[in-house]
Amino acid sequence: MARERYRFNTPAGRVFDVANVVVLSVIGLAAVLPFLYVMAGSFATEAELSRRAFFVWPEEWTLESxxxxxxxxxxxxxxxxxxxxxxxxxxxxxxxxxxxxxxxxxxxxxxxxxxxxxxxxxxxxxxxxxxxxxxxxxxxxxxxxxxxxxxxxxxxxxxxxxxxxxxxxxxxxxxxxxxxxxxxxxxxxxxxxxxxxxxxxxxxxxxxxxxxxxxxxxxxxxxxxxxxxxxxxxxxxxxxxxxxxxxxxxxxxxxxxxxxxxxxxxxxxxxxxxxxxxxxxxxxxxxxxxxxx
The missing domain is CATH 1.10.3720.10 (MetI-like)
Known part of the structure; x- marks a missing residue:
């Protein structure tokens, strides 16, 4: 266990960890952002949906849909x-x-x-x-x-x-x-x-x-x-x-x-x-x- 911890404390290990975090964060955002848009768009007005191509927070909230x-x-x-x-x-x-x-x-x-x-x-x-x-x-x-x-x-x-x-x-x-x-x-x-x-x-x-x-x-x-x-x-x-x-x-x-x-x-x-x-x-x-x- 001590040898494994030492290996990941090396510069190469830290670079690997950072790269992992970046890649997984990008993949996570690619999966979550479309869903956030769907949720935000369902509470937005028709005018805002036709005016804004993408958003995760509507300017005006409505339950009309x-x-x-x-x-x-x-x-x-x-x-x-x-x-x-x-x-x-x-x-x-x-x-x-x-x-x-x-x-x-x-x-x-x-x-x-x-x-x-x-x-x-x-x-x-x-x-x-x-x-x-x-x-x-x-x-x-x-x-x-x-x-x-x-x-x-x-x-x-x-x-x-x-x-x-x-x-x-x-x-x-x-x-x-x-x-x-x-x-x-x-x-x-x-x-x-x-x-x-x-x-x-x-x-x-x-x-x-x-x-x-x-x-x-x-x-x-x-x-x-x-x-x-x-x-x-x-x-x-x-x-x-x-x-x-x-x-x-x-x-x-x-x-x-x-x-x-x-x-x-x-x-x-x-x-x-x-x-x-x-x-x-x-x-x-x-x-x-x-x-x-």
Whole structure:
């Protein structure tokens, strides 16, 4: 340890540290500035948006853009739909992944290697968009919310990581539980899952963000505009399509540019607010289970 500290106290080490800080700061600003502009623009007036190409602090604050989108039945419907699909879809995906990963973590399971081989194959080869669409259509899932959840109910990568996490647990924990009379389901619920909070929190985040940001599935499988999720609605707004408004005044002209930025902000903020809740488990969940096979 003393040798490592001495190495980074050399002039070359200090130059390396400064270069790291500069490069990472530039990358961080490149990632943060567009989001700051979106947030600032959503609170700015239309006149300021047309006059200033870029800013991170509006000259005049207004909630007109948010008032416009919140008064739109189409936006409220898309928001509620996306929240419900995300919550239900995440629960289903996590349930199916855990219940498949737990038995595959047992080396004594008959046919285990065959099933794992089939899972690994899906990491390399996928059916593609058209075959998946044909399967969804033949199953009668078109124009239903199940089409947004079931085709990607189990992610092979997530399954393998969670399986490795379960497999790395000391077998003595399960043996002691079985001596006390616990069944396989009891061991899973009372022993394994409480000890798996880091990996479960990590993939809850992955699944939730994936469903929330999913654009292609609603676009392909939902034909009814009243069933569209927030991402498809966002595409309609940013493409310039008219948004139904609940305003009573027929002469009301909604702020077009500010409304687009407000919808983007609303579609982005829930994910950013959800991440800090699981952050303490995130790094540990990604590292544990990814080393052992």
């Amino acid at each position: 948010y008032r416009s989108i919140l008064s739109s039945p189409a936006f409220v419907r898309a928001m509620v739909t996306t929240v419900l699909v995300t919550v239900v879809g995440t629960a289903i995906q996590l349930l199916l992944t855990v219940t498949m990963a737990y038995p595959l973590a047992k080396k004594s399971l008959p046919g285990r290697n065959l099933v794992l081989g089939m899972v690994v194959v899906t990491l390399v080869f996928s059916a593609g968009m058209i075959p998946t669409f044909l399967v969804v259509r033949e199953l009668g899932l078109l124009n239903t919310y199940w089409a947004l959840v079931l085709p990607m109910a189990i992610n092979p990568f997530s399954l393998i990581i969670i399986k490795n996490f379960f497999q790395a647990m000391p077998p003595e924990l399960e043996e002691s539980a079985r001596i006390d009379g616990a069944t396989d389901v009891g061991v899973l619920l009372r022993i394994v899952l409480p000890l798996s909070k880091p990996v479960l929190a990590t993939f809850t985040l992955f699944y939730a963000v994936g469903i929330w940001n999913d654009f292609m599935s609603p676009l392909l499988y939902l034909n009814d505009p009243d069933m569209w999720t927030l991402q498809v609605f966002l595409r309609q707004v940013t493409a310039g399509a008219e948004m139904a408004s609940g305003e009573i005044d027929p002469n009301y002209v909604p702020p077009e540019q500010g409304m687009k930025l407000a919808v983007i902000a609303v579609a982005t903020l829930p994910v950013l607010l959800f991440y800090p809740l699981l952050q303490k488990h995130f790094a540990k969940g990604m590292l544990i289970g990814s080393v052992k096979g």
